[in-house]
Amino acid sequence: MIYSSFSSKKNTSLITSACLSILKKTKQSWKTVHLLLSLDEEKILDIFNNRKDIKPFDFKSISISDIVFQKISIISQKDIEEAEQLLMKVQKEGWNIAFFNSEYYPKQWLYLRGQLPPLIFFKGMLDCYNNNPGVAVVGTTQPTKKCIEKVEELVKFIIRAGAYPISGGAMGVDRTGHDTSIHIGGSTQVIIPCGVFHYPIPYHWERAIKCNKMQVISPWLPSAKWESQQAVRRNLFIASLAKVGCLFQPAHKGGSFRVAQEILSRHLPVFVYEPLYHAKILKHLPQVLPLVNDEGKLNYTLLEQALKKVKDIQEEPDKNLFN
Numbered sequence: 001m002i003y004s005s006f007s008s009k010k011n012t013s014l015i016t017s018a019c020l021s022i023l024k025k026t027k028q029s030w031k032t033v034h035l036l037l038s039l040d041e042e043k044i045l046d047i048f049n050n051r052k053d054i055k056p057f058d059f060k061s062i063s064i065s066d067i068v069f070q071k072i073s074i075i076s077q078k079d080i081e082e083a084e085q086l087l088m089k090v091q092k093e094g095w096n097i098a099f100f101n102s103e104y105y106p107k108q109w110l111y112l113r114g115q116l117p118p119l120i121f122f123k124g125m126l127d128c129y130n131n132n133p134g135v136a137v138v139g140t141t142q143p144t145k146k147c148i149e150k151v152e153e154l155v156k157f158i159i160r161a162g163a164y165p166i167s168g169g170a171m172g173v174d175r176t177g178h179d180t181s182i183h184i185g186g187s188t189q190v191i192i193p194c195g196v197f198h199y200p201i202p203y204h205w206e207r208a209i210k211c212n213k214m215q216v217i218s219p220w221l222p223s224a225k226w227e228s229q230q231a232v233r234r235n236l237f238i239a240s241l242a243k244v245g246c247l248f249q250p251a252h253k254g255g256s257f258r259v260a261q262e263i264l265s266r267h268l269p270v271f272v273y274e275p276l277y278h279a280k281i282l283k284h285l286p287q288v289l290p291l292v293n294d295e296g297k298l299n300y301t302l303l304e305q306a307l308k309k310v311k312d313i314q315e316e317p318d319k320n321l322f323n
Contacts, residue, residue: 003102021083117219124215139173139248159186195224
């Protein structure tokens, strides 16, 4: 299913294929796709149908459509056909697509302005999404046994409190959080750092997806392999969906540290467990709270207070997204 504001199923399919061809040809230039989508629907179709009729710029009266026209003139018919095949494969494998102006696009991402993905690929509809706060549960890919136990304990508390964990689907802390939530019947959300064709979904995740207990999102071209740049940007998307951050054994160069920075920048609570190396600075920031107390037990009281505090916080997206 493709979710958008376009007028017909045919036009939706054509414009989606056009966007996919641009992403593939331009190495995932979201800016070019946003320029295209800023135009009227008829203008988008007209530009793509006549993209070979290149005209020189009149720099005295240059328009957005002129810029888009120049950028997509390199798209060949073969590129379009490959994009159509890509779209067919995406839908055949059960993935949905949502454009940024559709109701199924994460509204929290509308704050990201120039870093806003123009469209996403996803599976699953969370039944808790609108009313409950998301908690970023992130950390090391090589957690200690004790760390894993704390992740499991935390996620069970999060679910009981009516919230849900958000993470990146990586091995270690991420997977432990997702799997624990599924095991006890809670909901969870995953933002992956690669295209959907390069992220095999476990069977028990598929079952949770069908029960509306799990959502997997990729903002990348379906054929995109894992890249460090995508992994870094993925952390911003995780953080922007969360109202509380819980970090397990974060390092200063890791994605967890970046998640903390983003959440703290919005003046929201962050909890940390055994930070490593220079990430130990988190322990000295007044806004960052210890995830466990002096006895090594979860700070249930502080966690409960934080979840209650953020539950009713309403963040309005910026109307001038790209200014």
